[in-house]
Amino acid sequence: MSDAASPTSQGAEQAPTPAAPQPPVFQPMPLPRALGYMSASIVIALTQGMAQGFVSTNIPQIAGDLGATTTQASWLMAAFLIPRASMPLLLIKLRAQYGLRRFAEVAIVIYVVVALLSFAALDLRSAITTQFFAGMASAPLSTLAFLYALEPLPPAWKMRLGLPVSLSMIAVGPHLARVISPALMNDQGWGALHLMTLGMAGISLALVYLLPLKSPPRVKAIAPLDLVSWLLIACGFGGLITGFVMGPTLWWTEVPWLGKVVAASVVCLTLAVVIELHRKAPLLDIRWLASPAMLHLTVTLLVFRLILSEQSAGAPRMFQMLSITQSQLVPLFAVISVATVLGGLALIPWLKPERVPVIHLIALVLIAAGAFLDSRSTLDTRPVQMMFSQGLIAFAGSLFMAPAMMRGLMAALARGPNYLLSFVIVFLSTQSIGGAAGSGMFTTFINHGQALHLQVLREELMTVDPLVARELAARVAQLAPQIADPAQSRAQAAALIAQEASNLAYVLAYNDAYFLTFLAAIAAASALVLHMGRDWLAAHWPRGRNPSPSAESLQ
Template structure:
């Protein structure tokens, strides 16, 4: 490849993108396989940590509330990483950026194995978020090289869809494998992923990219202000429910620091001649609508990452009892990619988003009828709809933003990538935080409403207490203690029922969010149709 003379039609689309030489079928298959592997593994280590967070916190010497900052650190760094990565790839080349970040992540994961604790866990999540930001683009680049010219727009759609498989795959890993020697198995697996991907990029390197000087001195100041501001915002969202929003002064202090950093960064960007974030372009109506829809959809997708899993966890189920469910979710996500690729046309992009939001809304309504007897097999349909809607939404909405960017100038590339990354990462955290907080508040309301019907002396309450007391006599001989324990069991049963009802309320809220997306995009489609019809009628 060193002495290959690239023709005019093999030039990179932009600085930082690879050349696209003519390849044999075998070479295309190799690049496609590498791209798929990179896409699937880009979010897998963080998802593996997230779905087992409550269990591994003890092995790290942390309370669960303290450990809640770890996913936030990942999301914050991943959301802000493209402030520097887009220009970094163009100036230093794809191999240096991607392989350097993978090596850094592998190093912190290795050190975490030796010295587990909060500090190393936090550094591992930060470097994981940074590396994942590079891997998301790297997956797209590998697919771009593998596909023929006419099919290259599919690289963007399929590449970003593959990054959504992290959580379903993480749910399929047996807990026994991960929990070996105080969760040493999980940390070993986390180390294996960057090492494997580093080997893939070294054995099957991308074609070279066009390198140009892109960084300016003012970029350093903007990145230094915006990156910690976004990370702090994610920490507040991640820890808000655990420590509660208005009970912890530290959350207020972090929020203030976040606001100051972001305000200073935006002020600097607004007064730059060549800013990283083109605020005027981002405030245009079609782009603002794109940002709003992308953010709301990510909020609605919390139905699966927090809602349905939280519902089953409240019933005492763990990952091993959800394998069949998440196998179906993964297959549904594959089906979503297939449908997206089959139907992909610019005029159909809004319709595909409407269909995806409808699937999520219907799924949320189905789950809102749950009870304390709900088990994974009863969620097969609803969670499959969400898996299908996830990949049906993520690719088309990013492609829509990319098309708008191309029409108005490639200088908006960084703005598009950064804002889309923020909507997905911050939206994911915000969805879990807001849904979890709403569910907790509703559980108190539902618990109070249920307790109003439990009056001392009522025949049904007395019968329930007597039955419970009689059942406990075999292990609690003292009648008084048996009666106390029976009352405690009744209270626990009431709290469990209130929790399920609160989850149902949360699902109804998410159905409303999905409905808002359907309404917004549908009105946009109708408006565009009306304008086109009016122009055709003009003489």
């Protein structure tokens, strides 16, 4: 993905001896220009991340602007995520065939055009269509942010500095959107979000044209069957994301077509695997992806993605249920944003391949600690009380991502550039689908747990409990100055107690989910410790030693 990883085959053909191709010689940039490339990486990463965060953060407000329900507006998030899951797979081929510079310029122009079209979205249908194209147009921006971070760095620092910086900036975008969107929405509604997105897209456009990327030699990379496999993968990923995003909202068993969509997506992915297994030059090397090392990496990425869903689907929705407004959540997400950036920066002095397991272990311990602290929430819990725990989880998320991607990239490039696509599909499937699956499973668990807790609480309220009678009498006394009719005040007091019971049931369900996240993180950390112990024994156990006792030892 970087210049240092792209061999120059032309130089090898002109050499008088059949020597191996040599990578291009790195030419240091002047410091101001290098800082410009790093700044471009940060701006492009924030442009992509904040565009996604603006939609996911403001679904209820956007629904009101469009005259739709919150359930109907949830399709906006699904429409944005569906193309994001599979487009980068095709974009890597396009970049190789048509050149990196042209790819960057065309990609950012398309994104600006889509940002302009967003102003024409006046109803739900046009908004969903616009969000689909916005997700498609934003897919190249993550790659561009990554490449701009690598461009000015010498080979020794590309993975150590460029990778943590770019990934932390991509990760902080959705959190930062929660920090600034309340002020924007209060002024002009959804139009202000469109204006902010367009402005950042325009800045990114200028940076891309002022600071062009160096293009490796073009190669013919796209074969007809590549498009067939990509379409099947896109349909499969799109179906899974649709199911996981809309399943908890529409409820899985209430809408028959959800099961059909998920089943069809599995069929499409199966056909793609069958096609790729029978190709001489496959788009994806399925056999390599099924090797023990890649399966271990895939499971690691998926487990972390599922665990980290606690931050996106947990605390924000719990506070929304507790009637905490978006503006009251601004300090919490400011802390989360700072912790995300600090996590990426903390990796720079320590990031080496041999330290990846230890870094992942530290991240798991931090996630477990944060989730355990969250599992003690009450009806009186407020955002300020979760700043420390959510900061730990955000810091741990940045600690995890860059080492995991570095390990995958090194494993892919060690086998050749063609294996890069195979790793990309693993990374995408675990991050895009894993993120949607984690959020969907978390929300499903919350809804089911709330129903169970509410049933138990209602049974307790129906019994002749002195504490319930005392609370009811206290509420009637509070409402007496406002409601003269005793029967009406008693009914109103009973309704308030029932509403508090419903809220308490939600808090208890969230506590169960937080504690389940804690257990999952502890289990993953224990498995990692066992794996590290096995590797240590394999490295230090004497090989070739005869386990049977010698004659001298028997005497």
